Amino acid sequence: MAVEAPSKHVFDFDDDDDDGPVVFKRNNTSSSKQNQLNSEVKKASSQRYDGQSGRPASDARVLNGQSTGSQNKSIPPSKSPPVRSPILSPKSSNSSAKASPVRSPVVNSKASTSLNDQSKQAMRQNKFTAVKEEKSPMKTTETNSDDDDDDSQPLSARLKGISSQGNKGASTSTPAQSQRLVPKIEIKVSAEDPDDEAPLSARFKMKSNTGTSSNKPYESHEKKPLASKIQQNGSTMKVKQQKSSLLSDKRPLDKGNSSDQSCAKKPKISDTPTTLKSKQVTVKAEKAEEDDDHIPISQRIKKSVSSDSKTSSMKQKATKVVSSLKKINKNSKKEMKKSKYSKSTKLSPSSGDGQKKWSTLVHNGVIFPPPYKPHGIKMLYDGRPVDLTPEQEEVATMFAVMKDTDYMSKPQFKKNFWEDWSKVLGRGHIIKGLDKCDFTPIYEWHLEEKEKKKQMSSEEKKALKEEKLKQEEKYMWAIVDGVKEKVGNFRVEPPGLFRGRGEHPKMGKLKRRIRPCDITINIGKDAPIPECPIPGERWKEIKHDNTVTWLAFWNDPINPKEFKYVFLAASSSLKGQSDKEKYEKARLLKDYIKNIRAAYTKNFTAKDVTKRQIAVATYLIDKLALRAGNEKDDDEADTVGCCTLKVGNVECIPPNKLKFDFLGKDSIQYVNTVEVELPVYKAIGQFQTGKSKTDDLFDELDTSKLNAHLKELMPGLTAKVFRTYNASITLDDMLNKETRDGDVAEKVVIYQRANKEVAIICNHQRTISKSHSAQMSRLTEKITELKGVLKELKIDLDRAKKGKPPLKDADGKQKRNLSPEAIEKKIAQTNVKIEKMERDMQTKEDLKTVALGTSKINYLDPRITVAWCKRHEVPIEKIFNNDYQTVECWTRDTLKNGS
DNA sequence: ATCCAGACTTGATGCAATGGAG
DNA sequence: CTCCATTGCATCAAGTCTGGAT
Numbered sequence: 049m050a051v052e053a054p055s056k057h058v059f060d061f062d063d064d065d066d067d068g069p070v071v072f073k074r075n076n077t078s079s080s081k082q083n084q085l086n087s088e089v090k091k092a093s094s095q096r097y098d099g100q101s102g103r104p105a106s107d108a109r110v111l112n113g114q115s116t117g118s119q120n121k122s123i124p125p126s127k128s129p130p131v132r133s134p135i136l137s138p139k140s141s142n143s144s145a146k147a148s149p150v151r152s153p154v155v156n157s158k159a160s161t162s163l164n165d166q167s168k169q170a171m172r173q174n175k176f177t178a179v180k181e182e183k184s185p186m187k188t189t190e191t192n193s194d195d196d197d198d199d200s201q202p203l204s205a206r207l208k209g210i211s212s213q214g215n216k217g218a219s220t221s222t223p224a225q226s227q228r229l230v231p232k233i234e235i236k237v238s239a240e241d242p243d244d245e246a247p248l249s250a251r252f253k254m255k256s257n258t259g260t261s262s263n264k265p266y267e268s269h270e271k272k273p274l275a276s277k278i279q280q281n282g283s284t285m286k287v288k289q290q291k292s293s294l295l296s297d298k299r300p301l302d303k304g305n306s307s308d309q310s311c312a313k314k315p316k317i318s319d320t321p322t323t324l325k326s327k328q329v330t331v332k333a334e335k336a337e338e339d340d341d342h343i344p345i346s347q348r349i350k351k352s353v354s355s356d357s358k359t360s361s362m363k364q365k366a367t368k369v370v371s372s373l374k375k376i377n378k379n380s381k382k383e384m385k386k387s388k389y390s391k392s393t394k395l396s397p398s399s400g401d402g403q404k405k406w407s408t409l410v411h412n413g414v415i416f417p418p419p420y421k422p423h424g425i426k427m428l429y430d431g432r433p434v435d436l437t438p439e440q441e442e443v444a445t446m447f448a449v450m451k452d453t454d455y456m457s458k459p460q461f462k463k464n465f466w467e468d469w470s471k472v473l474g475r476g477h478i479i480k481g482l483d484k485c486d487f488t489p490i491y492e493w494h495l496e497e498k499e500k501k502k503q504m505s506s507e508e509k510k511a512l513k514e515e516k517l518k519q520e521e522k523y524m525w526a527i528v529d530g531v532k533e534k535v536g537n538f539r540v541e542p543p544g545l546f547r548g549r550g551e552h553p554k555m556g557k558l559k560r561r562i563r564p565c566d567i568t569i570n571i572g573k574d575a576p577i578p579e580c581p582i583p584g585e586r587w588k589e590i591k592h593d594n595t596v597t598w599l600a601f602w603n604d605p606i607n608p609k610e611f612k613y614v615f616l617a618a619s620s621s622l623k624g625q626s627d628k629e630k631y632e633k634a635r636l637l638k639d640y641i642k643n644i645r646a647a648y649t650k651n652f653t654a655k656d657v658t659k660r661q662i663a664v665a666t667y668l669i670d671k672l673a674l675r676a677g678n679e680k681d682d683d684e685a686d687t688v689g690c691c692t693l694k695v696g697n698v699e700c701i702p703p704n705k706l707k708f709d710f711l712g713k714d715s716i717q718y719v720n721t722v723e724v725e726l727p728v729y730k731a732i733g734q735f736q737t738g739k740s741k742t743d744d745l746f747d748e749l750d751t752s753k754l755n756a757h758l759k760e761l762m763p764g765l766t767a768k769v770f771r772t773y774n775a776s777i778t779l780d781d782m783l784n785k786e787t788r789d790g791d792v793a794e795k796v797v798i799y800q801r802a803n804k805e806v807a808i809i810c811n812h813q814r815t816i817s818k819s820h821s822a823q824m825s826r827l828t829e830k831i832t833e834l835k836g837v838l839k840e841l842k843i844d845l846d847r848a849k850k851g852k853p854p855l856k857d858a859d860g861k862q863k864r865n866l867s868p869e870a871i872e873k874k875i876a877q878t879n880v881k882i883e884k885m886e887r888d889m890q891t892k893e894d895l896k897t898v899a900l901g902t903s904k905i906n907y908l909d910p911r912i913t914v915a916w917c918k919r920h921e922v923p924i925e926k927i928f929n930n931d932y933q934t935v936e937c938w939t940r941d942t943l944k945n946g947s
Numbered sequence: 948a949t950c951c952a953g954a955c956t957t958g959a960t961g962c963a964a965t966g967g968a969g
Numbered sequence: 970c971t972c973c974a975t976t977g978c979a980t981c982a983a984g985t986c987t988g989g990a991t
Binding site (some may be wrong): 545597615716812813814899 | 949950951952954955956957958959960
């Protein structure tokens with residue numbers, strides 16, 4: 049549809065994916081990704097899950113399905129579908145969401161909800177999903193019925209089923225379901241594809257369209273993130289229902305396959321392609337929409353997945369293969385790559401299996417900030433103006449400009465600044481310390497400059513902008529494998545004072561100016577070396593490393609051990625591919641989650657301490673969406689993640705609640721009280737005994753051990769995948785549960801609510817805007833005013849009914865005579881207005897500390913969003929801005945394929 | 948088995964652009 | 970059309986995770 053049309057990306061590719069286009073596209077990504085996944089899968093598969101039908105089966109299916117299509121062999125879609133149904137049916141939870149709010153970073157009372165509740169909810173959800181699935185027969189029909197069901201169902205539904213189990217470690221089968229839907233698609237693909245001959249990788253891509261199978265991933269084994277579950281547990285369930293949805297499913301990752309193709313194509317096409325793409329897109333979209341509309345997102349996803357099928361197929365293959373041999377996978381990958389190449393030289397992507405990221409790379413290097421322009425404003429020392437050299441003045445100005453920030457109240461900041469500035473001043477300088485310094489003159493100059501800038505006419509601003517654009521244009525683009533791609537951060541970071549977050553030991557240090565001799569350029573061997581923009585200087589080094597994606601880097605002046613990279617923009621296919629891989633992995637987790645949960649639940653009481661710690665840590669990461677928690681150096685802010693939690697960060701509240709309170713990434717506080725399973729509660733108590741508050745809670749654990757363990761459970765699984773998984777499933781689940789008829793605006797609100805749940809789960813916070821309270825009181829005022837009007841209207845109505853004229857208004861003027869009907873109408877309108885304002889106020893208050901953007905960009909599988917938009921006829925641009933839409937090329941492809 | 952360099956993703960923030968209400 | 974809040978976007982800090990060296 050219409051919606052789609054707009055998006056240019058549409059990737060015409062989809063279509064092309066199949067063949068010609070392929071060349072252009074960067075198949076690489078997909079292939080490489082696939083490869084990785086495959087290999088991982090293989091490993092994993094070999095390990096344990098066989099027994100459990102659930103996961104392995106699903107994986108297999110996925111692979112098969114996709115591959116089938118793609119590859120050859122037609123594997124019938126049927127994999128082992130049946131399983132899932134059982135799962136679903138069991139209990140769906142009724143109350144779905146309990147109190148989603150709980151989880152909010154802040155202390156949520158909700159937290160207390162017990163897992164059990166969550167699981168119940170999940171179950172309920174499953175039921176729902178099941179229903180949905182049935183409805184959505186279309187997809188199902190296609191291939192394997194069983195699998196299809198799952199697929200068709202929204203992720204959430206699936207998830208729910210899963211989730212319920214998941215918590216307890218219950219059932220297994222869900223995965224299959226998801227696959228089902230896809231099948232049809234796959235079939236088609238397969239038909240198309242003659243690909244069989246093509247290398248596997250190629251096939252996968254192509255097949256991805258088939259994709260049905262891929263969807264499975266999200267199934268519902270576990271629906272929601274722990275957090276959500278937790279909240280849900282509470283009685284609040286009803287309220288939370290929305291939230292609960294989260295629990296339910298996770299989303300389908302499947303899309304990956306198809307997307308790859310499309311993505312690949314896009315890149316190449318870049319120019320002409322666009323148009324084509326758009327056209328194609330529309331077409332695709334239409335198809336997709338039609339199909340999808342009925343189907344829940346999850347299902348769609350599956351479909352899309354199918355489109356992705358290539359990927360999925362790859363995965364499936366991989367899994368299978370994995371079991372047998374990693375090598376095999378690799379080979380297949382290679383083959384795929386080769387095939388791609390053959391088809392389209394450009395594609396190289398696949399090549400890599402992880403290795404090669406590009407074949408040709410052309411760019412113009414980076415642009416440097418302009419040299420410092422001295423302003424000559426003199427600061428005061430001990431009340432007297434001081435002469436400073438431009439270098440000294442530059443640093444003084446950096447400090448002066450920060451006068452109204454709260455860094456100024458931090459001794460560490462001032463101390464570090466003084467240390468660095470005094471070096472610039474040199475020994476024997478008049479200025480002996482910060483105490484007697486008065487930077488006000490410089491600060492005021494700065495304010496004036498700012499004001500001047502603001503006062504410039506729009507023409508002047510425009511001219512300046514164009515001038516800047518002219519200078520920067522050549523740096524904005526790179527040509528990767530023949531495709532023009534946007535560069536992300538081509539501007540070298542200007543000098544300044546380091547603004548570390550939280551109590552960073554290095555805050556206030558001078559971040560010196562970066563020069564060409566600090567910068568290493570990475571570029572294609574045959575590409576011209578970018579000219580150094582500063583006369584008389586030269587780059588530090590020129591590299592031709594196609595196993596990495598950076599275009600340039602320099603060492604961070606604050607911490608020389610670290611690097612600052614110049615990468616392509618998020619809208620580039622290179623980034624898009626890895627994004628897709630990320631979501632595919634999360635989707636894959638859906639198939640494994642049940643078993644993983646069962647495994648860690650079992651290990652809560654393991655004799656071996658390390659095992660027990662791993663189990664509990666995994667539980668926390670799953671349930672609360674905690675970050676892994678790498679070790680940190682002393683010269684960094686003191687923050688923690690799961691593995692680095694301190695004894696003092698967790699408080700046991702009998703009978704079975706845990707209160708978490710710690711500073712996480714960016715020194716954002718995480719406060720949450722959660723009801724946990726008793727064995728977890730007891731285990732935490734054990735880990736705490738005999739330790740001081742500052743000791744590590746998980747003394748036997750670090751992220752590498754944890755991730756090594758996770759990798760045994762599922763190929764490529766790491767701690768952060770749980771965040772992606774739980775976020776996407778929650779979104780899917782909530783969208784499926786909450787969306788109901790209404791206008792677009794109402795649906796957008798539903799989406800935002802789901803988005804908010806995810807943000808809360810992930811603890812994405814923002815600082816309250818300075819004007820928040822003012823805005824609120826203004827709204828309150830308006831509401832009061834409206835209520836006054838309402839009162840008057842009611843009086844007038846009474847009078848009008850008695851044939852009396854209305855009262856005079858506030859100014860003493862006589863109001864117009866209105867019929868009672870007219871007054872009633874006015875009253876109704878006013879009431880609506882008041883209600884709307886009250887709602888707006890409420891949401892504003894609710895969201896004042898919640899940041900939605902991060903989860904939207906990094907955690908929510910765009911395929912879920914796109915599918916939902918299509919199904920509910922919500923223009924995608926209501927949700928995603930242009931850049932995202934670009935990024936989503938793969939998404940669309942996937943979806944299209946699926947449809 | 949550990950360590951650590953390296954590469955890449957995730958995240959909060961601030962300012963500019965946008966757009967809706969008055 | 971102005972005002973101001975919201976959105977978009979860039980920025981750059983702060984995480985995660987991998988793989989190779991020791």
